[in-house]
Amino acid sequence: MKMLDVKNVKKVYTTRFGGNHVQALSDVSFSVEKGEYVAIMGESGSGKTTLLNILAALDKPTSGEVLLSGRSIGSIPQKEIAAFRRDNLGFVFQDFNLLDTFSIQDNIFLPLVLARKSYEEMEIRIRPIARKLGIEPILAKYPYEVSGGEKQRTAIARALITEPQLILADEPTGALDSRSTDSLLRLFRDINEEGQTILMVTHSTKAASFAKRVLFIKDGEIFHQLYKGVSSEEEMYQKIADTLTMIATGGARRD
Amino acid sequence: MTRFFYSKLAVENIRKNAQTYLPYMLTSAAAVTMYYIMHALSQNVGLGKMVGGTSIRMMLDFGTIIVGFFSVIFLLYTNSFLIKRRKKEFGLFNVLGLEKKHIARIMTYETMYIGVISIAVGLVGGVVLSKLMFLLLLRLLRFDVQMGFEISGSSMVMALTLFGGIFFLTLLGNLRQIHLAKPIELLKGGQVGEREPKTKWLMTLFGLVTLGSGYYLALTTESPIAALTMFFIAVMLVIVGTYLLFTSGSITLLKLMRKNKRYYYKANHFTTVSGLMYRMKRNAVGLANICILSSMVLVTLSTTVSLYVGVEDVLKTRYPKDITISSHRVTDEYIAQLRTHVSGVLEKHGLEQTNVMDCRMLAFVASQQGSDFITDRSVVNGLPGRLRTLLFIPGEDYSRITGKTLTLAENEVLIYSEGADFPSDTLTVLERTFTVKEKLSQFAGASNLAAITGNHYVIVKDMGVVEAIYEAQAEVYGEYGSQLAHYWGFDLPVSGDELVRVYRDLRANIPEGDASVVVETAETVREAFYSLYGGMFFLGLFLGALFIMGTVLIIYYKQITEGYEDKQRFEIMQKVGMSNEEVKKSIQTQVLTVFFLPMIASAVHIAVAFPFMTKLLGIFSLTNTALFAWCTVGTLLIFTLFYAVVYTITARMYYKIVRR
Ligand SMILES: Nc1ncnc2c1ncn2[C@@H]1O[C@H](COP(=O)(O)OP(=O)(O)O)[C@@H](O)[C@H]1O
Ligand SMILES: [Mg+2]
Numbered sequence: 001m002k003m004l005d006v007k008n009v010k011k012v013y014t015t016r017f018g019g020n021h022v023q024a025l026s027d028v029s030f031s032v033e034k035g036e037y038v039a040i041m042g043e044s045g046s047g048k049t050t051l052l053n054i055l056a057a058l059d060k061p062t063s064g065e066v067l068l069s070g071r072s073i074g075s076i077p078q079k080e081i082a083a084f085r086r087d088n089l090g091f092v093f094q095d096f097n098l099l100d101t102f103s104i105q106d107n108i109f110l111p112l113v114l115a116r117k118s119y120e121e122m123e124i125r126i127r128p129i130a131r132k133l134g135i136e137p138i139l140a141k142y143p144y145e146v147s148g149g150e151k152q153r154t155a156i157a158r159a160l161i162t163e164p165q166l167i168l169a170d171e172p173t174g175a176l177d178s179r180s181t182d183s184l185l186r187l188f189r190d191i192n193e194e195g196q197t198i199l200m201v202t203h204s205t206k207a208a209s210f211a212k213r214v215l216f217i218k219d220g221e222i223f224h225q226l227y228k229g230v231s232s233e234e235e236m237y238q239k240i241a242d243t244l245t246m247i248a249t250g251g252a253r254r255d
Numbered sequence: 256m257t258r259f260f261y262s263k264l265a266v267e268n269i270r271k272n273a274q275t276y277l278p279y280m281l282t283s284a285a286a287v288t289m290y291y292i293m294h295a296l297s298q299n300v301g302l303g304k305m306v307g308g309t310s311i312r313m314m315l316d317f318g319t320i321i322v323g324f325f326s327v328i329f330l331l332y333t334n335s336f337l338i339k340r341r342k343k344e345f346g347l348f349n350v351l352g353l354e355k356k357h358i359a360r361i362m363t364y365e366t367m368y369i370g371v372i373s374i375a376v377g378l379v380g381g382v383v384l385s386k387l388m389f390l391l392l393l394r395l396l397r398f399d400v401q402m403g404f405e406i407s408g409s410s411m412v413m414a415l416t417l418f419g420g421i422f423f424l425t426l427l428g429n430l431r432q433i434h435l436a437k438p439i440e441l442l443k444g445g446q447v448g449e450r451e452p453k454t455k456w457l458m459t460l461f462g463l464v465t466l467g468s469g470y471y472l473a474l475t476t477e478s479p480i481a482a483l484t485m486f487f488i489a490v491m492l493v494i495v496g497t498y499l500l501f502t503s504g505s506i507t508l509l510k511l512m513r514k515n516k517r518y519y520y521k522a523n524h525f526t527t528v529s530g531l532m533y534r535m536k537r538n539a540v541g542l543a544n545i546c547i548l549s550s551m552v553l554v555t556l557s558t559t560v561s562l563y564v565g566v567e568d569v570l571k572t573r574y575p576k577d578i579t580i581s582s583h584r585v586t587d588e589y590i591a592q593l594r595t596h597v598s599g600v601l602e603k604h605g606l607e608q609t610n611v612m613d614c615r616m617l618a619f620v621a622s623q624q625g626s627d628f629i630t631d632r633s634v635v636n637g638l639p640g641r642l643r644t645l646l647f648i649p650g651e652d653y654s655r656i657t658g659k660t661l662t663l664a665e666n667e668v669l670i671y672s673e674g675a676d677f678p679s680d681t682l683t684v685l686e687r688t689f690t691v692k693e694k695l696s697q698f699a700g701a702s703n704l705a706a707i708t709g710n711h712y713v714i715v716k717d718m719g720v721v722e723a724i725y726e727a728q729a730e731v732y733g734e735y736g737s738q739l740a741h742y743w744g745f746d747l748p749v750s751g752d753e754l755v756r757v758y759r760d761l762r763a764n765i766p767e768g769d770a771s772v773v774v775e776t777a778e779t780v781r782e783a784f785y786s787l788y789g790g791m792f793f794l795g796l797f798l799g800a801l802f803i804m805g806t807v808l809i810i811y812y813k814q815i816t817e818g819y820e821d822k823q824r825f826e827i828m829q830k831v832g833m834s835n836e837e838v839k840k841s842i843q844t845q846v847l848t849v850f851f852l853p854m855i856a857s858a859v860h861i862a863v864a865f866p867f868m869t870k871l872l873g874i875f876s877l878t879n880t881a882l883f884a885w886c887t888v889g890t891l892l893i894f895t896l897f898y899a900v901v902y903t904i905t906a907r908m909y910y911k912i913v914r915r
Pocket of ligand 1: 015024042043045048049051
């Protein structure tokens, strides 16, 4: 069953005083099955964040359609958008986006509080997640007191706690050192193996090599895709690197 | 790089930061204007020559000092805000390869331009407005004389020196900060102190105690003499309490709210409580400043307005009769001479006295303890709360004033009390005990001068009893003893200049002998009263405007800083699933709370201070509580309106920043 279906999405940014138009996405179509782990690769400025914002209903496409479990995101009334986002999607951002005013635990609780869950339920939900992510000892601390890797794991916990259909991650390893990157990528793989659907955008070959499928985006279009199949991360890394070289040298397009 | 480059960069910087620099320049200019006007007025030669000119001069001098003092505070405050925001920019310059000495040069140019423009605009404003202010002052003082007013060179020099000095000081401070800071710190300059505030129970408790005792003093102080001595202490306690409660108390309260999990983990409380905690940590001192400033504005304006509006009331209280002749150290022969003199004058003018109050009396102060009145030298410095003035009046004079026949025994008295209670049926003073035959509910001879101590009018059998008491108190009090007095007040069917002419004739050739005699009429003091209270009113308006400016300034910069800080936080919350409405509501609750907390706190301060202020005004003979109440409520309303307008404008700016 298709969990996410993106059909001919186009995005043109118009600067405030009219005039300049920037075409960030020209025609993007792809779909994601339930339980998949998809990475979208592209250079800086290729429209990755734009795409993710549209999938998250944070931004509207100029044309085209996005369906989540068969429901068109564009048809959701403005009033319900926030609740929709809260109930169905989890976010992980490059710069963590934790709130300094909240402790680590309260940061994780935030979406549940907004969903008006009881405190007892929050307590029950956080325990297994915190144990899995190894952040139990820092729950009472504040974001400025913990490392980048711990911050990102907090952000993942915040994304997981609502049990979303889909996790959207924007360059989740972008601000991490290599050791934290490794542990985060393994974590994503484990979560996915437990059944969580993940869509990640990144420009890091390493990060993409952990995904089950990699889509390449260039000039606002999906250019190519690779399946990991049974290959190891190292083999996948090599394949991705080859593909990138091919794209860079203007090689022929094949699907 | 040329000199031209730096100065151009400086101009560019000012223009780019106009949103924060323009208000700073406006404030500086306004402060210069106010200072110039105050100083120029105090230097005005014509004013000094008027009746009451010296006291006005003193008030204006005082005003000049206050304006100067607060200008320094406000400008330093604003500058500290500005430099905090600009640190990041300078850090970037530094990282990009601009040396610190170059940054220093840019800053010097900036300060120079800002200083020169502000002072120039301020002085022009001062010269233009000072004529207007001068006319306003003359009007308030009721001086209808034409007086010259010209540009004051010395005031210009003073304003130039003071504000030039302030700008120079800010420059030095800023240069020092840049010099000491490392580039990384400069880059982070905008975002230090994100740490969660600690709960300070002790401070909170101490704040509660200080505020509580300040309030207690204000509410329980009885007599105005005590009010005057306690005024300073109470104000200090309340200020300290306000600061402590704003800084520590607010955090403690919010932490308590957070401890209650069921309350805290609710969608509408969660973000608000944590947001407020963060805001209070950053803004508590600024908010406490606003609270204190608003309270000052309100007190200054309401008291000076009431005094000015109430001048006629005050005159009525102080001078209930058209003419008052009071003489001390009197004998019967002297009083006879006085009568001849007065009737001679009145005859000459063809006038007849009405509402006559003519009686001898002996007045002295004693400390009341139930029915006992302690007379002791120490009473003079005794507990003001229990100090009472006893006024002994001989029975025959009482009969004459009231037209009632009176039969009192040697040890019987009638009592009329003013501003004090007389609870018992006997009265003991100077080893004599009297039985109170009757407590009068009214007495035509009462002067209404009850403001300073409570008064008991004691009507005794005859002059013989009064003289006996006179001897006894003279022995106890020695050089502080009171003299036998004669008080004579009456109305005349004339007023204005005619009344003044009678008054002059009464004063001329008045018999004196051993006695000391004072003739008074409201007519001649009216002018002095208007010049005194008019001067205070003018000063009140001026300082009120100054404090309002300070309040607006603090609020403005608070909103801007917070807008920039909150922008990112609310973006994150929206990504995590907070709806637009929820974000808006949460912002509104926080901003409203932070904004109106100082206003509400100062309204409470004012309410508590009200009885206290009423007593203080009693010293100025303003006993019209209703008038004072209306003036207080009026100023509070106007100030709130002003505050609300400022809120609306700055809140709109805030939302614009947050949503951008
Ligand atoms: N709000 C915006 N307004 C105008 N142009 C934008 C906006 N956001 C992104 N862009 C432009 O769209 C293009 C794609 O940006 P983005 O999606 O952020 O790329 P990526 O995340 O892959 O680096 C870029 O050229 C960027 O300049
Ligand atoms: Mg991006």
